[in-house]
Amino acid sequence: MINTLESALAAQDAEAVQDAVYELGRQRTAENLIDDEVAFQVLTILRRPGMWDSPLAGHVMNFFEFEAPRLSQRAKDRCTSFLREWGSKFTDVHSVQVVGELYHGEYLRPTPPKPPRKKPRQSKRDDA
Numbered sequence: 001m002i003n004t005l006e007s008a009l010a011a012q013d014a015e016a017v018q019d020a021v022y023e024l025g026r027q028r029t030a031e032n033l034i035d036d037e038v039a040f041q042v043l044t045i046l047r048r049p050g051m052w053d054s055p056l057a058g059h060v061m062n063f064f065e066f067e068a069p070r071l072s073q074r075a076k077d078r079c080t081s082f083l084r085e086w087g088s089k090f091t092d093v094h095s096v097q098v099v100g101e102l103y104h105g106e107y108l109r110p111t112p113p114k115p116p117r118k119k120p121r122q123s124k125r126d127d128a
Contacts, residue, residue, distance in 0.1 A: 001027060002041050009045070009056055017059045025067045034067050039075035043082050051090075058094030061102065068107040076108040083108075 001024045008016035024042070029035055042063050051057045064071070064079050071079075079102065087099040102108055 002038070002045075005042075005045065005060070009054075009060075012056065014056060014059060017056050018062075021059060021063045021066070024063060025070070028070060032070060033072055034070045034075065036072055036075045036078075039064070039067075039071060040078060043078060046082070047086060052086075053091045055092045055094065057090055057092060058098045061095065061098040064102055065098065065107055071108075073110055076110070080108050 001020060004023065005017065005020035008020050024038055025034065027035065027038060042060060045051065046057060046060055051060070068076070083099055083103045087103055090096055090099055
């Protein structure tokens with residue numbers, strides 16, 4: 001699917017980029033998560049200097065918004081680091097908006113651990 005995204009970017013086809021991003025999100029592990037390597041490959045694409053002023057970069061970054069619940073904390077941390085280092089390089093209006101939403105929003109925040117479930121108490125009843 002990364003090849004499909006690459007082809008859509010080369011063709012400068014926004015709709016095809018969006019479709020490729022959706023398809024990337026459908027590729028999940030047995031735990032229903034996005035493979036970290038897929039997220040890292042998307043970041044590698046975004047790191048290219050040609051993406052900084054591209055109107056397609058925002059569509060590519062939408063991957064992290066759409067798939068945030070299915071990203072590992074490792075992938076979220078890598079994306080946050082990427083945005084901290086490279087986010088200010090993006091100049092397209094849509095891209096700038098998505099950078100802001102990702103960096104300041106809840107998408108990439110750590111998910112708090114859930115408290116352990118307690119077993120329900122069994123009531124003691126005298127049937128006498």
